[in-house]
Amino acid sequence: MNEAIRTLEPKELWNKFADLNAVPRPSKKEERVIQFMMDFGNRLGLKTIKDEVGNVIICKPATKGLETRKKVVMQSHLDMVHQKNNDTDFNFDTHGIEMHVDGDWVRAKGTTLGADNGLGVATIMAVLESKTIEHPAIEALFTIDEETGMTGAMGLKGGMLTGDILLNLDTEEDDEIGVGCAGGVDVTANRSYEEVAAPANAKAYTITVKGLQGGHSGMDIIKGLGNANKMMNRVLHACSDVIHIAALKGGSLRNAIPRESICHVVVIDKNKNTFTKEVKRVEALIKEEYRSLEPSLEIVIEKTMTASNKVMEKEAQTALIQMVYAAPNGVFRMSPAIEDLVETSNNIAKITVANGHMTIACLTRSSVESSKDDLANTLGAAFKLGGCDVTFDGEYPGWAPNMDSPILKVLEELYTKINNEKPIVAACHAGLECGILGQNYPEMDMISFGPTIKGAHSPDERASISSAQKYWKFVLAILKNIPQKAA
Template structure:
């Protein structure tokens, strides 16, 4: 199946992508892909370094005639988001990604594809391996753990990199040149709840929200897609008087809009008709609201094969439901400076209720630090009123746009020359590593671009074949046009 991928153009990129996707590379479990990348650099005979946190740096000298050009860093991250459909049998820890061609798209079979940021990694590998592509002295920087904390970029110490220009290959629209991004902070709310014996003469049910698109909690948040956790909470709120929560699990990753949520609930038999009536009303209302966006949405309940013995006491249940209802989710503020850019947002990403403990995990993003903290403080206030303990962690900075960037002028002019139209120069609401890297390399001129990738962070992830060719041609032209070093 993956052999079809190897025959796509540009073969130099798609072959490296197939090699990379054969290596399991979940975030925080990158040992195998680190070894893979070190072996790749060493086999080419280049200086290859693994730093203290696991980032891999490979240095390649300038090609003949390019020695006087400004040295560059080409950067992408090694890890990938792991999401799969419920009916897909796949072990991300042991299996390589299974890919197939669908028209102009490369997709995976029921899982994320890893084009985010695997196509960037593969492109850099192709440049390193090439013998006929002119380029200045370059350092390939392959960072780890971008998707679950950006700890690789955070751990990269100053002074290791020698380049003066950074090309980040992690943007997902081929007509876009990225000049800024959002920062983020993880907001986690936890509490212990009291539980009691399930009522007598009651039945246990599984309540499920499923079939949502999900997607990237930064790039896709503006689309207004359904969040399984907030939908589940609406159902629980509507039926709260006649149900008891035993367990709940919603969402799987902080940076993915949750696609599914499953609750174990207990209903006293005498209240069944009242529950069914209210459930049907609220489920129909939610499905109608999202009928244009979420065509595969299902909100269902069925009798559980395993009866629940204990449930959350009503006072704690009410506080939980009201807290989730009050917590902001989705777009919080649009940018007044850049048209159509989300400035600040929150994703209620994961909720877990089990064995007397509740955990709610959110990822708050903003391109403005004060607005990010404002929203984080709002969430803290909401959950504190609900008797939760709240912590902030994993905070990372945004990347402020520099419209006078010399490398921006190079890319902007080249794009117009190649395609006869202007590129879309923009900041994005995703978290790129440029802002973090800029803390230790403040003088480095940075830019971000990449091929078209849709549905990142979801099993619908797909990469455009024609766009990858366009991107590859653009990369080669950029390398030829890197300006000379300043004296």
């Protein structure tokens, strides 16, 4: 299946992507891909080092005639989001990604593709391996754990790099040049609750919210897509008087809009009709509201053979439902300074209820630090009112736009010359590593760009073949036209 990918143009790029996607590389479990990159650099005879947190740096001298140009850091992250459809049998810890061509798109079979940020990694690998591409001196920086904490970028110490310009290859629209991004913070609520005996004369049911698109909780949050946790909570609220929650699991990753939620409930026999009627009523309402956005949405009730012996005590159940209802989700504030840019948002990413403990995990993003803090405190207040302990972790800074950036001017001119149209220069609501890297390398001139990727952080992730060709031409032109060092 993956062999068809190797025949695509540019072959240098797609072959390296196929090589990379054969290596399991979920976030927090990058040992194999780190070794893969170390072996790659050493095989090329290039200076290859691994820092203390696991980032890999490979250095390549300038090609003849470009020795006096500024040194470039080409940067992408090694890890990928691991999301799959419920009916897909796949183990991200042991399997390489199974890819196929679908018209102009490369897709994976029921899983995320890893084009975010694998196409960036593959680009750098192709440049490092090439004997014909013209380029200045390069420091290739492959960071780890971008998707679940940016701990690689955070752990990179000052002095490890000596480059003048950083090219981040993690933007997902080929007509866009990125000059800024949002920062973020993880907001997590935890609470214990008492389990009580399930009522007599009761039956167990499973409620499932499924069929949602999901997507990137930064780039896709503006689309207003369905959040399975919020939808499930509406169902539970509607029938809260007649259900007893035994367990709940919704969503899986903080940076992915949750596509599915599953709740196990107990209902006494006399309330069965009320229960099913309310679920179907809310399903009809939500389907109508999301008719154009989520055409595959389903809310399903299934009878479970064995009833749960223990359920949440009623006070805790009520507190859970009220907290999730009160917690903001989606776009919180649009930027007053940049048109069509989400300034601040929240993703109610994961909810877990089981064995006397509940957890609600959110990722709050903003390009304005004070607004990020305001929303995080808003969430914290809602969760504390429900009796939860609240923590704020994994905070990372945004990247402030520099419209006077010298490398921005170079990229704007090259893009216009190659494509006969001007690029879109924009900040994004996703988290890029530039803001973090800039803390230890404040003098480095940074820019972000990349090929078109759709559906990142979901099993619908796909990469455009024609866009990759356009992007590759742009990469080669940039490397050839890096400015001279200061005299």
